[in-house]
Amino acid sequence: MAQNKNNKAIWNTRIKKDTSSIFKKVGSSIDVDKRLFKEDIQGSIAHVEMLFKQKIISFKIKNKIIWGLNRIRNEIIKKKFNFNSNLEDIHMNIENRLFEIIGDDAGYIHTARSRNDQVITDFKLWLRNSTSEIIKQLNELINIFVKNAEKNVKTIMPGFTHLKNAQPISFAHYLLAYVEMFKRDKKRFKNNLENLSENPLGVAALAGTSFNIDRKYTSKKLKFKNPTNNSIDTVSDRDFVLDFLYSVSVCSTHISRLAEEFIIWNSDAFKLVNLHDKVVTGSSIMPQKKNPDPLEYLRGKTGISFGNLFSMLTILKGLPLSYFKDMQEDKELVFNSFDQIKNSILILKEILNNFTPNKKRMYELANIGYTTSTDVADYIVKFYGFPFRKSYQITSKIVNYVERKKIKLNDLTLKELKKIEPTLNEDILKVFDLENSIKSKKSYGGTSFENVKKMIKKYKKESE
Numbered sequence: 001m002a003q004n005k006n007n008k009a010i011w012n013t014r015i016k017k018d019t020s021s022i023f024k025k026v027g028s029s030i031d032v033d034k035r036l037f038k039e040d041i042q043g044s045i046a047h048v049e050m051l052f053k054q055k056i057i058s059f060k061i062k063n064k065i066i067w068g069l070n071r072i073r074n075e076i077i078k079k080k081f082n083f084n085s086n087l088e089d090i091h092m093n094i095e096n097r098l099f100e101i102i103g104d105d106a107g108y109i110h111t112a113r114s115r116n117d118q119v120i121t122d123f124k125l126w127l128r129n130s131t132s133e134i135i136k137q138l139n140e141l142i143n144i145f146v147k148n149a150e151k152n153v154k155t156i157m158p159g160f161t162h163l164k165n166a167q168p169i170s171f172a173h174y175l176l177a178y179v180e181m182f183k184r185d186k187k188r189f190k191n192n193l194e195n196l197s198e199n200p201l202g203v204a205a206l207a208g209t210s211f212n213i214d215r216k217y218t219s220k221k222l223k224f225k226n227p228t229n230n231s232i233d234t235v236s237d238r239d240f241v242l243d244f245l246y247s248v249s250v251c252s253t254h255i256s257r258l259a260e261e262f263i264i265w266n267s268d269a270f271k272l273v274n275l276h277d278k279v280v281t282g283s284s285i286m287p288q289k290k291n292p293d294p295l296e297y298l299r300g301k302t303g304i305s306f307g308n309l310f311s312m313l314t315i316l317k318g319l320p321l322s323y324f325k326d327m328q329e330d331k332e333l334v335f336n337s338f339d340q341i342k343n344s345i346l347i348l349k350e351i352l353n354n355f356t357p358n359k360k361r362m363y364e365l366a367n368i369g370y371t372t373s374t375d376v377a378d379y380i381v382k383f384y385g386f387p388f389r390k391s392y393q394i395t396s397k398i399v400n401y402v403e404r405k406k407i408k409l410n411d412l413t414l415k416e417l418k419k420i421e422p423t424l425n426e427d428i429l430k431v432f433d434l435e436n437s438i439k440s441k442k443s444y445g446g447t448s449f450e451n452v453k454k455m456i457k458k459y460k461k462e463s464e
């Protein structure tokens with residue numbers, strides 16, 4: 001429980017007994033929220049500067065407090081600070097140390113504020129920095145995708161639907177699909193910055209304060225756009241926490257989809273990609289094994305990030321206004337999700353820098369499963385004037401025939417073709433070709449090599 005330098009709780013004049021030791025132990029959040037120390041000190045400095053400007057505290061006291069706070073920051077950075085779980089959280093730990101360093105003048109620091117507004121201020125500042133850090137990481141990740149795409153414009157692979165071979169695509173086009181996903185993630189995180197731009201400091205416990213404070217001044221100091229509008233909402237609001245946890249979950253989902261695909265493609269059955277030794281681990285019993293553990297880590301951690309989002313939603317559901325201790329759980333969830341997404345992006349970058357597509361196998365597989373059937377049907381519509389449903393039927397007959405004969409579409413002879421549909425001529429044979437199929441997908445956003453090259457250019461320009 002929060003105690004002052006005599007080892008007595010701050011509230012000991014009112015609450016005569018020591019809090020039960022089990023609650024002291026589990027109710028303390030210092031092990032988690034000490035991560036907020038820089039932001040806590042930053043917020044406190046802005047607060048006392050404002051108190052001085054408003055003539056609520058003297059110049060001398062303001063300077064003394066700021067000097068003490070700077071010293072505390074150094075102590076923590078140099079690991080010379082003794083975090084005390086009896087002092088509950090980071091706010092009380094710092095305030096208590098300030099008392100030790102500058103004496104009773106430290107008592108002025110908590111004028112016109114409460115831990116309720118203090119903690120959200122710290123947390124929003126922390127989230128603002130961390131969100132920017134994730135955006136930076138996503139930019140780097142996107143660049144690696146584009147680099148890989150550049151090397152694989154002409155790499156032909158089967159595109160899948162239902163995990164069945166569907167149509168041939170450029171491997172680069174597949175990689176660029178992830179660029180779009182991570183660009184949306186970036187946007188999502190950027191949008192969150194908007195909700196993080198309102199300053200909670202100064203709403204105090206829940207009702208505001210009778211001191212003549214200047215919340216616009218602290219907003220400016222802390223680089224918030226505006227002060228929040230409603231004191232009750234401010235101390236109750238954890239929407240910005242949900243936004244962050246949701247954004248991490250979506251980004252993680254994207255990562256997990258690629259992880260799953262690469263796990264499948266790396267399997268002995270598929271062999272479409274080869275993971276280098278840096279991104280596999282061995283087996284304790286089977287000497288031959290090279291397992292894609294890092295990819296499985298990515299898939300597994302995605303579940304944890306969903307858990308964090310659902311935990312927070314559940315904590316907030318039905319919670320009356322305004323502050324409750326329940327909300328203290330928010331930091332552990334956010335820190336965990338942040339660490340997880342940061343590590344996941346780093347690992348994904350490693351994987352993308354340490355794999356080789358098996359181009360030969362990709363091509364072979366793309367040629368299995370009659371993947372150019374749609375091209376044939378389209379061609380018959382365009383050049384023989386049949387309605388699509390009719391040409392779909394003709395093509396189905398062709399597919400049935402080659403399947404029965406156990407040959408590929410491009411093994412068909414004109415004679416065989418004419419037997420199925422006499423109006424068809426030699427020109428149709430070129431349509432079975434995988435490259436031609438890809439080249440023909442020129443519609444905007446399609447997989448044609450030309451389109452893919454243009455998109456790579458566009459992404460490269462965006463990243464400049």
Ligand code: ARG
Nearest residue numbers: 029089115116119323327328
């Ligand atoms: N450690 C607390 C939290 O994170 C700070 C706010 C405490 N306020 C209170 N009224 N007990 O939620």
